[in-house]
Amino acid sequence: GAVVSQHPSWVICKSGTSVKIECRSLDFQATTMFWYRQFPKQSLMLMATSNEGSKATYEQGVEKDKFLINHASLTLSTLTVTSAHPEDSSFYICSARDPLAGVINEQFFGPGTRLTVL
Amino acid sequence: AQSVTQPDIHITVSEGASLELRCNYSYGATPYLFWYVQSPGQGLQLLLKYFSGDTLVQGIKGFEAEFKRSQSSFNLRKPSVHWSDAAEYFCAVGPAASGNTPLVFGKGTRLSVIA
Numbered sequence: 001g002a003v004v005s006q007h008p009s010w011v012i013c014k015s016g017t018s019v020k021i022e023c024r025s026l027d028f029q030a031t032t033m034f035w036y037r038q039f040p041k042q043s044l045m046l047m048a049t050s051n052e053g054s055k056a057t058y059e060q061g062v063e064k065d066k067f068l069i070n071h072a073s074l075t076l077s078t079l080t081v082t083s084a085h086p087e088d089s090s091f092y093i094c095s096a097r098d099p100l101a102g103v104i105n106e107q108f109f110g111p112g113t114r115l116t117v118l
Numbered sequence: 119a120q121s122v123t124q125p126d127i128h129i130t131v132s133e134g135a136s137l138e139l140r141c142n143y144s145y146g147a148t149p150y151l152f153w154y155v156q157s158p159g160q161g162l163q164l165l166l167k168y169f170s171g172d173t174l175v176q177g178i179k180g181f182e183a184e185f186k187r188s189q190s191s192f193n194l195r196k197p198s199v200h201w202s203d204a205a206e207y208f209c210a211v212g213p214a215a216s217g218n219t220p221l222v223f224g225k226g227t228r229l230s231v232i233a
Contacts, residue, residue, distance in 0.1 A: 006161075034220045043208065043225045044162075049218055057218075093161055095220075107212075107221055109154075111161035 002028045002098050006110035013084055014118055021079045021113045023094030029074035030096035034107065035067075038091040050077045084117045091115075120145050122211050124224035131199050132232055139194040139227050141209035151192040152210040152221065153183055162208065168192065179203070204231045 003026040013019050023033055031052050036044040048069050049057045056069035066088075068080040077096075081088050091114050095107040123142045131137050143149060150169050154162040166177025173185040183194045192209060206228050210221040 032218050041228070044223050046220050049220060051218065091159075097218075106150075106152075106164075106167065109162040109164075112159075114159065 002108040004096050004108045004110040006113050010114045012116045018082045023077045025075045025096045028098040031099050033077040033096045035079050036093045086117045089117045120222045122209050122224035124227045126227045128228045130230040133201050137196045137199045141192045143211045145211050149211045153194050154208045156206045201231045
C-alpha cells in the first residue's frame, strides 16, 4: 500500500521559534495532502488542504499566517508553525491521496509529529 | 451536513470477549466508510473500508464491519478481543468521488481491555 512519512516524529522547541514538519508520499505522487491536528484524547481536526502548486485551503479558525503550508512537489508538503507557543503543542498528522487510486477516496496517513513548545 | 457519530467515548471489555463499536454517519452522497485504529502516540492505521458490494467487510487483525444503509451505520466488530487491541478507534466517512474532499472523522472510541 501507499506509504506516507513524516519528519520529525518528535520535536521540542522554545516559545517564539519556528518549526517545520515534512510530509512525504514515498511511493506515489500526491496532488493533495491534508494536515490534521490532534489534541490529547481528541479526534483529528482538519487544519488545511494542501494542493501541489497552489495555495493551501485553510479551515475556518486556522491562522494561515501561523501555520504555513507549502506543497512544492508531488511528494512533499511542509507545515511550518511560526512563532510557536505552548498552546501550539499538539500531535500533527498529514495524509495524502493517491490520484491513481481511481475513484476511491482513500487517504493514507503519516505516523504523526509530536510538537512540544516550551 | 456531513457528520460521523461514535456514541461511545470509552468502552471496556474483557480479553476474549466480543466487541462492537458503533458508528453512525450523515452524508448527502454515496459514502465511503473507513475504520482506523490509533495506538498512543502513533498515527492512524486503516482497519477496513467499505465502498460497495458486500455490506460485511473484513479487515485486518480479525476486525469486520457491517454497512447498514437503512440505519446509516457502520459498526465495527471483533469476536474475541486481545489485550493488544486496546487503542483509540476512529470511524470516518468520505465521498465516493475522487477529489480534494477530506474525510470526516468521528470523535473516536477508546477501547480498554482488561484481563
